Amino acid sequence: MLNLITNQQMRMADAYTCENLKIPSVDLMEKAAIAFVKAFISYCNPEREVYIIVGKGNNGGDGLAIARLLHQTGFKNIKVYILEKFNSESNDFVINYERLKQTEVPILHCTALNDLPPTFDVAIDAILGSGFNRELDLFFTSIFKHINTNSNFIVSVDVPSGCNVDSFNYNSYNGIRAQLTISFQRPKFFFTLPESQMVTEDFEVVDIGLSQEYIQSITSEYLWVDKEAAKSLLPRRKKFTHKGTYGHVLVCAGSPHMRGASLLCAKAVLKTGAGLITLLTNSDFFPFVNVLAPELMTKNINQFKDINLEKFSSIAIGPGLGTDEKAKELVHYFLRQNTPLVLDADALNVLQLEDFPKNPHESLIITPHVNEFDRLFGQHESWYERLQTAKKSAEKLKIIIVLKNQYTYICTPNGKVFINSTGNPAMAQGGMGDALTGCIAALLARGLNPQEAAILGCFIHGYTGDKLAQHYEVVSPSLLIDNLPKSLLDISKVE
Ligand SMILES: NC(=O)C1=CN([C@@H]2O[C@H](COP(=O)(O)OP(=O)(O)OC[C@H]3O[C@@H](n4cnc5c(N)ncnc54)[C@H](OP(=O)(O)O)[C@@H]3O)[C@@H](O)[C@H]2O)[C@H](O)CC1
Numbered sequence: 001m002l003n004l005i006t007n008q009q010m011r012m013a014d015a016y017t018c019e020n021l022k023i024p025s026v027d028l029m030e031k032a033a034i035a036f037v038k039a040f041i042s043y044c045n046p047e048r049e050v051y052i053i054v055g056k057g058n059n060g061g062d063g064l065a066i067a068r069l070l071h072q073t074g075f076k077n078i079k080v081y082i083l084e085k086f087n088s089e090s091n092d093f094v095i096n097y098e099r100l101k102q103t104e105v106p107i108l109h110c111t112a113l114n115d116l117p118p119t120f121d122v123a124i125d126a127i128l129g130s131g132f133n134r135e136l137d138l139f140f141t142s143i144f145k146h147i148n149t150n151s152n153f154i155v156s157v158d159v160p161s162g163c164n165v166d167s168f169n170y171n172s173y174n175g176i177r178a179q180l181t182i183s184f185q186r187p188k189f190f191f192t193l194p195e196s197q198m199v200t201e202d203f204e205v206v207d208i209g210l211s212q213e214y215i216q217s218i219t220s221e222y223l224w225v226d227k228e229a230a231k232s233l234l235p236r237r238k239k240f241t242h243k244g245t246y247g248h249v250l251v252c253a254g255s256p257h258m259r260g261a262s263l264l265c266a267k268a269v270l271k272t273g274a275g276l277i278t279l280l281t282n283s284d285f286f287p288f289v290n291v292l293a294p295e296l297m298t299k300n301i302n303q304f305k306d307i308n309l310e311k312f313s314s315i316a317i318g319p320g321l322g323t324d325e326k327a328k329e330l331v332h333y334f335l336r337q338n339t340p341l342v343l344d345a346d347a348l349n350v351l352q353l354e355d356f357p358k359n360p361h362e363s364l365i366i367t368p369h370v371n372e373f374d375r376l377f378g379q380h381e382s383w384y385e386r387l388q389t390a391k392k393s394a395e396k397l398k399i400i401i402v403l404k405n406q407y408t409y410i411c412t413p414n415g416k417v418f419i420n421s422t423g424n425p426a427m428a429q430g431g432m433g434d435a436l437t438g439c440i441a442a443l444l445a446r447g448l449n450p451q452e453a454a455i456l457g458c459f460i461h462g463y464t465g466d467k468l469a470q471h472y473e474v475v476s477p478s479l480l481i482d483n484l485p486k487s488l489l490d491i492s493k494v495e
């Protein structure tokens with residue numbers, strides 16, 4: 001897991017790297033510029049007109065180095081504009097200014113708004129970075145407004161200028177609004193919140209060689225789940241194992257109007273590799289289950305109290321369950337048993353906060369989307385506030401809360417928030433959450449602890465969606481479910 005760190009901590013990592021790894025800061029700037037350019041060229045054709053607008057701190061220094069490197073790479077239509085309203089120049093800015101002057105790249109100076117061109121095709125924003133430290137004056141706000149309004153494509157260096165990624169009040173934001181931000185070393189936590197869309201529509205992170213050891217030694221409440229972390233959680237299938245080794249999942253889902261949800265959930269359990277799956281449903285549905293998913297076993301939902309739960313390693317309950325009295329009774333019943341449990345969708349809709357057991361067994365996971373979350377925990381004005389509630393509630397209720405988002409937050413009873421790095425808008429279709437519930441329940445059955453199962457379940461689900469989105473504009477839950485085994489294999493093979 002990668003620690004996500006604050007602006008201040010990133011600046012400390014910068015200083016630590018220069019001092020202890022003996023990398024001069026101007027070399028670090030060069031590495032940052034190389035990494036930026038490598039990422040940037042996959043978004044931008046070298047024939048396009050690229051305007052690089054720079055400040056005079058190190059963010060500006062990055063911009064100057066980027067201009068030189070883009071020129072070397074074959075970008076012919078580059079112009080650099082230096083904003084002249086800075087009190088001082090950083091050393092590495094000056095070094096890179098001298099270096100850029102040795103090239104043919106035109107360097108222009110801007111002391112007023114009308115020194116800038118009326119429109120920009122591609123604008124690289126290297127005006128202010130992590131050193132942004134006070135209210136913007138009229139010079140900066142009018143320049144930012146001009147760039148925001150008159151550019152086809154804005155790419156920010158490290159952070160959009162004027163954005164403080166550690167403060168989450170964006171009601172009066174007047175900085176750069178980028179389409180893309182290429183950030184250094186670690187994702188900014190702020191960019192995982194939907195409210196960051198007004199600041200940058202997308203982001204990419206590039207490695208600039210800061211000390212990983214130092215960054216990982218910083219205590220952080222936010223942890224980024226990448227492919228390597230996912231691999232470390234996936235248990236290897238060993239010789240002499242059998243279906244009993246991989247656990248037995250009970251899926252309790254699907255009212256008469258939403259039988260499909262139960263099948264999607266149970267199939268996701270199957271494709272995430274649980275050993276045995278039993279679907280608890282109405283007996284009139286049994287013949288269809290046998291045909292549509294012959295691997296599944298069935299039990300009659302009307303006789304749920306007769307089930308010997310000791311046989312089951314985990315229970316998934318909720319997708320398409322309905323919200324009638326029977327559904328409520330089922331949910332309350334399973335909530336009070338000791339079997340690891342994933343509660344989703346209607347299982348959450350029939351509950352109130354006070355229904356959660358005071359001392360839940362260790363493996364209770366809930367997977368709400370925003371509406372389910374707010375119904376249970378109260379309305380929230382922003383995702384930042386919502387996440388704080390999720391974090392506190394996971395600690396208080398001693399459960400795992402999987403708060404679904406583009407970057408899903410997995411909040412644990414020990415106050416940590418794991419942020420899932422996978423998933424994409426092609427997956428926005430009914431039934432996707434049912435599949436996620438199945439993934440998590442299967443991993444619980446395969447022996448992962450609840451925190452691990454929630455983290456890996458979210459990762460594998462989003463990862464499969466990401467792979468498919470490279471070939472399909474929309475990824476249906478059925479398509480995703482069919483591809484889960486391939487993703488599991490892929491992840492198991494990460495070097
Ligand atoms: N650690 C890394 O990841 C690396 C980061 N790099 C890049 O460096 C910047 C941070 O550079 P820094 O020089 O510390 O700061 P900035 O360039 O962002 O800004 C400093 C200048 O901006 C002036 N400033 C600040 N706020 C305002 C404002 N509201 N209005 C006007 N001017 C402002 C500030 O002025 P002072 O009077 O306060 O001095 C400075 O002149 C980071 O984001 C990366 O891009 C390295 O290149 C590689 C390692």
Ligand SMILES: [K+]
Pocket residue numbers: 059125126127128129156157158159160161
């Ligand atoms: K910037």
